[in-house]
Amino acid sequence: MSVGQDLLNVPFPEMIKSMGLGIAEAQYELDLTSLKIARLMAGYAPESEEEGGAASTERTNLVDLGDGNSEGYSLLELGFTPTFYQFVDTLIEVKMSISMASQTESRRSSTQVNASVSGKVGFLSASAKMQVSTVSASFSSKYQYSAEGSSLMRTKLVTVPPPSILEERIRAMINTPTE
Structure with missing residues (x-):
């Protein structure tokens, strides 16, 4: 396993795609909400789910200022505007720390023993020499792998006109007279 391969395994394209789609979906929902608020500020009742989402054409959410206008004023007519939002400065940051260590160790030791024996029994004599070697070998291999990672996804949401x-x-x- 190599450090370069680990860095290539980070799903960076999928992270960017997921964040982009998430921002687009969130932006769409924010825009729909702002349009619903604009409709409310224009004096129209909110869309009713019981009526299948049909929009009412009757202005019922009006402010009466007591100035003789029997119908009243919408918040838009009084100068209020709905707030719209936009995502800006999106940032994806991935931090990784990968380390690998490999250690191999081998040892060999040997012991040599020499022995000599001679003897005589009657008219027979014999002698023998013997040499013995013992070998001890040990082998060890250590492999360490450590990987740390963190990711940060951040976006900034600001109001726009x-x-x-x-x-x-x-x-x-506002300039068209109401009937």
């Missing part, structure tokens, strides 16, 4: 076309339509709605 409403889309300019939405602001234009709000101005047109």
